[in-house]
Amino acid sequence: MEATNNDSMNRSNAGTTDYDVLVIGAGIAGEESALKLADMGFKVLLIEKEPSIGGKMILLSKVFPTLDCAACITTPKVSETARHPNITILTLAEAESIVKEENNLFSVTFKKHPRYVVENDCTGCQECETVCPMVVKDQFQFNLVARKAIYIPFNIANPRVALIDIENCTLCGACEQKCPSNCIDFTQKEELVNIKVKSVIVATGFKLFDPISIERYGYGRYKNVITSMQMERELAPTRPFNSVLRPSDGKVPDKIAYIFCTGSRDHTVGNPICSQVCCMYSTKQAQLLMGALPMADISLYYINIRAFGKGFNEFYMQAKDMGANYVKGKIGSISEKENGNLILRYEDIVTGKVTEKEHDLVVLSVGLLANHEITKVFKNEKLELDALKYIKQPDLLQSPATTSIKGVFVAGTATSPMDIPDTIMSAGAAASETSGYLNQWS
């Protein structure tokens, strides 16, 4: 079994436990909860369905409101999590079933997908990538460029180890011939692993709103309409292009528009709530763009600005002072010109007038949605959801990490949209409530 901290996994004897806590999801919430509990001496198993830990945060450029480099903050935390003697990490692992037994232990079965590369032997040299003849859209660059069928997810991935996308592999064997460490192994198979744990933390995060469903914005049809996550990548040090460029023709954009609340506060797409972070991350991106492209005009079309957190209003005012043009306007539709420029038709909320404006790149400030699939995994007790399909917090005021199942806790954006500081606080609360529960147990 591949694990960052090698531990034998196939040893679930009834009555004993393999780990004190199972943390599901290794974004910033899962990592923080795992670290806090591991520091207290509890044995933690952290499982992540992706090939790297780090969640969405590891893919961000900089973070509001401090403009710290996201990679600089997250990489040390990721390494600390990976190196902690009390934490075992399994990537490409997904919980299949969780059953609460009469003795209050949780019997967990999870699926470990094959990497087709022996994790402990891969040095991350990327020699295999150079000979692989097959490319596919790079999901970690949000499809702006391609990657090989054998690939290291991204430069700061942890573990920084290759994997094979078997669905897109031509089975040519070139990587196996080239690998200097002999670590490619096409005989690896999916494994089902059973363990017992005393408690569970659900830190499965959020889903990004897919703007393809708002047809009038043209996402998916117009190449120069991109999402804010794609812009995060364009602004990150490990960006897909050599600079901020339009995907249609590689032009350096100079009239960029943001459309706030794409897929948030919108009953028509089934998400009536505010996503909490879009106003501020768009403001952050506007500041970064004004630094990267000093001649560019940045217009931000908004309904209301929600700058409610510590330092947020100052951050917003700073963007305005730098020259960002905030327009209180509701976008009706976007149309595309032959040169790839985009005409935004909008209602100016202040004057009531319908106006048109041309931009050469449009960024959709996409919202956060609940990721509730994990509830299906709980077989004999129900992990309840709230009205918006986030994990229900039955005692929100006094015990925010408690869920409908005793011994199962929740952390981060699995509970509701929130920014990184709030995610860290939520993860701290989950760790402390879990430790209280475990101490009662012993």
Next chain:
Amino acid sequence: MEKKIRTVNILKETRKVSEHVNEERKKYIQIRKTLREALKEESKSIPQLAVDTNLPLPDVTYYLMTLLKFGEVAVDGIDDMDEYYFYKLIK
């Protein structure tokens, strides 16, 4: 040199490669060759490459940026309007 065991042959016995994957592989090999050929003599911008190769502009952007990521091409300046970068082949 010691001959490596080819575990890929074991998987080949039970797994077929789809038509789509083979088509995509051929497409990439062709586009890569075309772009490299077009950059052999001098560095070019993405619109220039699209004209020279008859490939759609978004495809040139996508594949050229992929070759940039793989270290096969590099930036070689920007035009007078600061609009389009030039890219050169790394030999």
